[in-house]
Amino acid sequence: MAPAAVIPRPKLAVEYWLLTYRRNWKGSLLTSFLSPILFLAAMGLGLGSLVDAEVGSGRDLGGLDYLDFLAPGLLAGNAMMLAVNESTYPVLGGFKWYRTYMAMAASPLRGRDILLGHFTYMAFRVTLASFVFLGVMAAFGAVSSPLAVLAPICAALCGMAFATPTAAFVATRINADNFSTYTRFVIMPMFLFSGIFYPVSQLPVVLEQIAWLTPVWHGVRLCRALSTGSGVSWELAGHLAYLVALILVGTLLAGKSYTRRLYE
């Protein structure tokens, strides 16, 4: 008797990632707590006390304290960093070192189930870490609007706007040789120059315009508006659309490169 046909679902692939997460959720949650505490204490309070003492700085920061300005930016930047981590080594590992994807491909799961399963898990990780981040922000008194509860979702979208094209690229790689170059010279500059630590208007015009193109700038604008309640306007819909478009393009590209790698 043939067993009933399985309806393949990305959900079944997500279960695998959740099972591995259950193995190390404590460590990962602890990191999610500590990293914002360190950043907010050092930069928000330490550096922030100098910035706030500077006459006129409040005007440049849109009338915000430095901590209030910085914290939502870090929320988006942190989501980006985590998403990039999750979409580099674990993705290459799925093809090459642990061959998790290959094991899945031998089962009824299809390429798109494997891909969407992993992306869903990445989104879950980044969302969870972002909510923890928001909790720490609140504890530091860096949240001033109830809309802030939506900020972690936007941070996660910002993360996935990085994770999906990154995974698409990683799936074409034979080894991890270019990963640190990518992190150091693509991701790190975005972390530093996309309005997390200061408004991009402080930059030379050329750099400012480049910053507008980076997904993280859009993520920062969203998170900052939601967590401070200032600057909530239709502009936010534009930022949101930009991130969603990038996620869709990244997913399509990843679909292509995953299929090529899995079924070559």
Add this chain to the structure above:
Amino acid sequence: MSLIAAWGLTKQFGGFTAVDGIDFEVERGEVFGFLGPNGAGKSSTMRMIGCVSDPTGGALRIMGMDPSREGTKIRTRLGVVPQQDNLDEELSVAENLYVYGRYFDLPRSLLRSRTAELLDFVQLTERANDHVEPLSGGMKRRLTIARALISEPEVLLLDEPTTGLDPQARHVVWERLWTLKRRGVTQVLTTHYMDEAEQLCDRLVVMDRGKIVAEGSPRQLIERYSTREVVEVRTHGQVTVMADALRRLGESPEAQARDELYERVEELPDRVLLYTDHGERLVALLGEVEHESVLVRRSTLEDVFLHLTGRSLVD
């Protein structure tokens, strides 16, 4: 109807032809082997059967279905033991079975009972809650076999199931595969071990450079491509000198009178192989030729294999 059938099956990677128009059929309940040196196209063929690689040419039907259109449906009914273990080393032994069963959407309660049965079957019950990482190679391979069985597949695909295992571990794996065969599980395996093919396969094909060069049961292949026995004659002296002496022996009127003494002479660096149907009679005549030692053995698939695919190294 055959469970698996291929006509002119071809796989090309760029300009390279890995599988070059092969035909074969696998019947329900049999153990079918692809025997061949590295690079013969065995794994590429297995990947096509496993529906993770589309054929470039020819036709392939698995359980009556076309893998390029119904791959998902076919994979639901296959169990795959890949050449390279891809167990999750951070999960426990039981979790590996559980999570793999979930890919088939099998319910938790069913997976619990099947996991217990399968761990018992592959003798890993005591290790159920241990991590996979510290397990021996043989245990990991057994676990991979158990994992492939979690969905109670109709066909088990085994790509070099015992490569890299020590002799004890190999025998345990063979014994398990034998038990599965008795239960009627169809198995398709690749191997470059002759003893493995002889032990396990009802029928096999010998592949070389993407083509099938011979097909039959192990016994048939030996009968067709080798002799009943092989006499191995060793010498301290010059192998060529001894080989010439042995050839003259075979051509002597005395030997010719008692029909052909041997079919083929093969020179190796330290010995000469005589392929013969009359091992003992040949040995009796050897006194005339200077040699160090002599051994009469049954012909094996290895002789067939080397005869068909040659002794030169394929890389």
